[in-house]
Amino acid sequence: MKKRSPHLSAIPSVDEILKSPDGQRWMEAYPRKRVLRATREVLEEKRNAILAGDTPDISAGAISAHVAGRIEVLSSYKLRPLINATGIVIHTNLGRAVLSEFALENIRKTAGSYSNLEYELSSGKRGKRYSHLTDILVELSGGEDAITVNNNAAAVLLCLNTFALGREVVVSRGELVEIGGSFRIPEVMKSGGALLREVGTTNKTRLEDYKNAISGNTGLLLKVHSSNYQVVGFVEEVSLGELTRLGKEYQIPVMADLGSGSMIDLSQFGITGEPTVQSALKTGADIVTFSGDKLLGGPQAGIVVGRKKLIGQLQNNPLLRALRMDKVTMAALEATLTQYLNDDAAVKDVPVLRMLTQPAEVIKRRAQRIASSLRKHISSCADITIIPDQSRAGGGSLPGTDLPTYAVSVRPWHISVNLLQERLRNGNPPVIARIREDALLIDARTVMDREVKSLGHCVISACIKEPVTEESRS
Numbered sequence: 001m002k003k004r005s006p007h008l009s010a011i012p013s014v015d016e017i018l019k020s021p022d023g024q025r026w027m028e029a030y031p032r033k034r035v036l037r038a039t040r041e042v043l044e045e046k047r048n049a050i051l052a053g054d055t056p057d058i059s060a061g062a063i064s065a066h067v068a069g070r071i072e073v074l075s076s077y078k079l080r081p082l083i084n085a086t087g088i089v090i091h092t093n094l095g096r097a098v099l100s101e102f103a104l105e106n107i108r109k110t111a112g113s114y115s116n117l118e119y120e121l122s123s124g125k126r127g128k129r130y131s132h133l134t135d136i137l138v139e140l141s142g143g144e145d146a147i148t149v150n151n152n153a154a155a156v157l158l159c160l161n162t163f164a165l166g167r168e169v170v171v172s173r174g175e176l177v178e179i180g181g182s183f184r185i186p187e188v189m190k191s192g193g194a195l196l197r198e199v200g201t202t203n204k205t206r207l208e209d210y211k212n213a214i215s216g217n218t219g220l221l222l223k224v225h226s227s228n229y230q231v232v233g234f235v236e237e238v239s240l241g242e243l244t245r246l247g248k249e250y251q252i253p254v255m256a257d258l259g260s261g262s263m264i265d266l267s268q269f270g271i272t273g274e275p276t277v278q279s280a281l282k283t284g285a286d287i288v289t290f291s292g293d294k295l296l297g298g299p300q301a302g303i304v305v306g307r308k309k310l311i312g313q314l315q316n317n318p319l320l321r322a323l324r325m326d327k328v329t330m331a332a333l334e335a336t337l338t339q340y341l342n343d344d345a346a347v348k349d350v351p352v353l354r355m356l357t358q359p360a361e362v363i364k365r366r367a368q369r370i371a372s373s374l375r376k377h378i379s380s381c382a383d384i385t386i387i388p389d390q391s392r393a394g395g396g397s398l399p400g401t402d403l404p405t406y407a408v409s410v411r412p413w414h415i416s417v418n419l420l421q422e423r424l425r426n427g428n429p430p431v432i433a434r435i436r437e438d439a440l441l442i443d444a445r446t447v448m449d450r451e452v453k454s455l456g457h458c459v460i461s462a463c464i465k466e467p468v469t470e471e472s473r474s
């Protein structure tokens with residue numbers, strides 16, 4: 001039988017709650033604004049529940065617990081760290097690259113002080129912000145010059161606007177890609193004021209197609225790395241080498257948007273299909289653009305390397321001011337790039353590379369540690385096994401490359417696997433994991449060693465927690 005709804009007048013007032021011992025404590029520990037808001041919100045919800053004919057618990061204890069929980073939620077930052085148990089290393093929705101310790105330390109150092117961001121120490125005159133990363137980028141890539149902007153979309157936009165404003169850019173129909181929903185080559189072309197001249201077909205484009213499209217109004221030949229898909233079957237594309245020879249013949253610059261743009265050859269780790277920045281330049285590309293936070297493993301950034309004359313033109317485009325990189329990013333990027341002076345250091349210290357290249361055995365050991373911490377506590381409410389699986393690079397990198405990995409499979413007995421997934425997502429820290437059939441898979445590739453313990457606690461409490469009721473959820 002349904003209990004009778006309590007009377008509205010039985011709900012305590014905001015004032016009463018704030019004067020209670022709990023209220024006094026909150027007022028000391030948290031900003032007054034947040035305490036007031038949490039209290040008002042909770043009381044409002046109770047009132048609405050009563051008006052809707054429900055029977056909410058309005059005892060002092062229940063209300064106090066609710067308000068405390070709400071203050072906690074309101075007081076935590078909205079952008080929060082979480083545990084990525086998806087195995088997808090460059091997960092755009094989860095923030096792409098985890099920064100290295102060197103990058104973090106350099107951010108702290110440079111952003112916590114004044115810096116020579118636009119100040120030339122040798123002359124005491126105004127300096128250029130774009131100059132700081134030029135040297136290391138030239139050294140690493142073999143290009144003549146370099147410039148960095150906010151992200152790779154901005155880099156592509158800036159290049160199109162600089163080299164092809166009101167002119168045609170020749171692109172294969174097989175390379176008119178969309179990345180992450182909002183970056184589409186035809187649309188970026190429009191925003192940059194360039195005219196798209198598509199050639200070939202989805203699966204086959206030949207050198208003749210490019211050649212026939214060239215006219216007096218051609219500004220650029222563009223090659224876009226098909227980052228997040230593969231065309232299989234009857235496929236023919238023009239290599240960057242062939243395209244650069246054509247460009248030379250007609251004196252039209254050739255640009256390669258590599259998307260991820262690896263700075264080291266990952267084939268030594270069995271990861272193939274991603275051209276390096278160095279090889280694109282060596283092949284003859286005049287301009288190469290790539291992201292800072294994909295395979296490079298740094299902060300969000302767009303990097304352009306290539307011919308001095310062309311980079312100089314980019315520097316003079318007024319649009320650059322709107323796309324410029326800030327000092328926090330610059331500090332992180334310089335530190336990340338510096339790791340690349342030594343391949344071994346990069347693979348060890350840049351988390352993206354470390355996660356991509358770690359041997360399956362290392363991942364398996366981590367999975368075993370996760371599994372054994374779980375078995376100790378929840379062997380009576382879930383099946384825990386370790387299974388071999390495949391993880392993906394993500395972020396539009398290495399399409400079609402599956403990386404052998406190990407996952408901890410958790411099959412809960414008393415709750416559905418969907419509820420387990422939901423609880424983990426809403427835990428503290430949140431844990432993001434995927435479901436396959438009726439098991440939750442925790443891919444150990446992207447779990448960091450320092451997260452293993454906390455991950456264990458999260459899974460244990462999600463598995464054994466009482467079913468969440470409407471009342472306790474809020």
Ligand SMILES: *Cc1c(COP(=O)(O)O)cnc(C)c1O
Nearest residue numbers: 151152153179227259260291396
């Ligand atoms: C990812 C990607 C971009 C966009 O780079 P952001 O750094 O995300 O702006 C552009 N082109 C290609 C080919 C990409 O893969």
